[in-house]
Amino acid sequence: MRIRVTRDVTIPDPRKLEQFRRAPELGPSVLFFSGGTALRDTSRELIRYTHNSIHLITPFDSGGSSAVIRRAFGMPAVGDIRNRLMALADQSVKGNPEIYNLFTHRLPKDAENAALREELDAMATGVHPLVRRIPDPMRKLIRNYFYEFLDRMPPDFDLRGASIGNLVLTAGYLSNRRQLDPVIYLFSKLVQVCGVVRPTVNKDLHLAARLADGRTIVGQHMITGKESKPIPSPVESIWLTPSLDSREKVHTAIRNKVKDWIGRADLICYPPGSFYSSVEANLLADGVGKAVASNTCPKIFVPSTGADPETPGMSVADRAEVLCRHLSADAGSTDAEVLGYVLVDSKHGEYAGGIEKDRLKANGFTVIDGPLVTERSAPFLDGRAISEFLLSLC
Template sequence: MVDVRVTRTAQVPDPLRVQRYQKAPELGPRLLFFSGGSALNGMSRRLQHYTHNSIHLVTPFDSGGSSAKLREAFGMPAIGDLRSRLMALADDSILGHPEVYRLFTHRLPKNADAAVLQDTLDALAAGRHPLIDAIPSPMRQLTCHQLGYFRESMPEGFDLRGASIGNLILAGGYLNNHQQLDPIIFLFSKLVHVRGTVRAVVDQDYHLAATLEDGRRVLGQHRITGKEVAPLATPIAELELSADRDAHVPVSATLHEQNRRLIAGAELICYPPGSFYSSLLANLLPQGVGRAIRANRCPKVFIPNPSPDPEQTGMNLERQVAVLLDTLRRDVGETCPARELLDFVLIDSERGDYPGRLSADFLAERGVTLIDTRLIDEDDAPHYDPDLLVTALLSLV
């Protein structure tokens, strides 16, 4: 057996290649994304029309919103971003299950009385609620079972205001499956015909810890991302994992073997837009991620945010690329050539609001190619247009 690397000249966008994928999405390429949050959900909804084989490794470190309530009550990984990505990739054709989609995306009222919310949960678990009644068997019984398990495990005084029903179902399944996420995510992926693979990058109750350039430490994703509290005024110097949200207890996580195989089998690896530290770099922290990326010779693409990101205070484009590479080298070693971790940076410089630019010398020194093409439509500005972004990525496979 001879190991060879075959390269080709790519046209971006490549309409003929994209049309071919669109005609047979079940045979589409294995594009892998390291992401979290909602930044990639719009693109994921479009992506399913070109490939049913995309892979999404999602951060389970969210420490805000309704996920925080579940984490505090049960000591579990965050599941909100996993549920959100499952729904973004759920079959939206007539063959899908819109009634399950409606249930998973439904939230309980934020201002309802606790007794009313408890009655609603009881009705859902007992199969006596309209949202449950619309679901055919055996999915109805399975869903009710997971909700019932959550209801029985729910601590007294648990705050149900604004709770996502999908999160409660996944939490019940997690508790009912010996505190493992994979079985319940796999099960509900099948129930709603998820067109792709969604997995947590690790399955542990860990949190994010950021050390700022002035030496201060910020604990918890919700304090880093700038969405629930004021954005950080000082740049982040380092991101780590912690066993606690309120006191820094350094821990290391190890990439699951199944996730390693998914990275190994990807035909394109994407470092996508989104919260730079808490969504992208957080996924790269577990031991083994950088090595798995390096071992795969497929194209590797970084897509910077086209508008200011609260987590990227003081960072220009060159600094973003450097931090991305430095984070990966924590696993593969400082001497690893950049070209084994990153091939392309994909931007729309004419329409995007990027901080600074990538000089020719900077790119040449690292062996990285800049692809500057139309990715933003006037209707979506300053955000990427999902179709244009999908088309550009598919053209590289």
């Protein structure tokens, strides 16, 4: 049985939001367990109210250009980290829009590798227009990372479709003794990131999933249904594995600093995104559930609208139960408070599998039903609306 101290709040709370807007540097610490791009717009809206949000990112992406980098260097994925850094960057700071344009640039997919190497050389020497527009000293710092990557790049490295931001972060990772935190910290300061972005774990691991039909699939890209056919059967369980060639289950624990971030959050959110490969994957490291349960702040699940190829036939109640079951198991108690609220829009949102409000309430969850899908965002959730609802509960 869950025991929760209840309080009356107005949601969204205009007075509280105005207070946060006037002093975002003093805003609350809202923590997100998120890996994908579904939270990008919410992050951009969030920095209007707080510069203290915490984003724990899944580094297990195994598709697209991330797969090329991971195969070449044996490292965690950095694409979602780069995406979130850019979403939280203060675009009003001189040079930041230019860095944003560079970091979000992708090399053409249909060009020859020799031509792509020439473009990368032009970035390193500073003659490429995207680099030339960046003011010093930021330009010199970024050019050094291009040289670093070119020095370490294998001769057969496939540059087609490569994200420039991912290449720069990779160079920083390799030059900092294969640690992500130093290069993330450096670029957070470089572009004035209004929040904290870190990987949940700093290890080269992959996702594996067992399906209800008995099949086991390995690799995040095989689970999402974006680069392969949608999974033919519901997911029964997921775990971490040491490589794409192994089904072996490995355990890794979150670091003390991650425990501290979870422990000091004013609100914890399981946000929209691919349910298993983005949200649930972030909870697989040992210690996550225990750290969440130890914090008495509100814990909120904001399910995605629309169809998620990873959750065929699953209602919102099904997904909430999966989250709660996994986190409670890690916390060591089924009575631990790991999830208290579920935020939905039953009027405008379309939830494949339905919501099942009565079942959510019977399981002890407080259902908050409000206008999360707006005219400008339909049929998707509105980032500003999500931000305002979450901040009102802090």
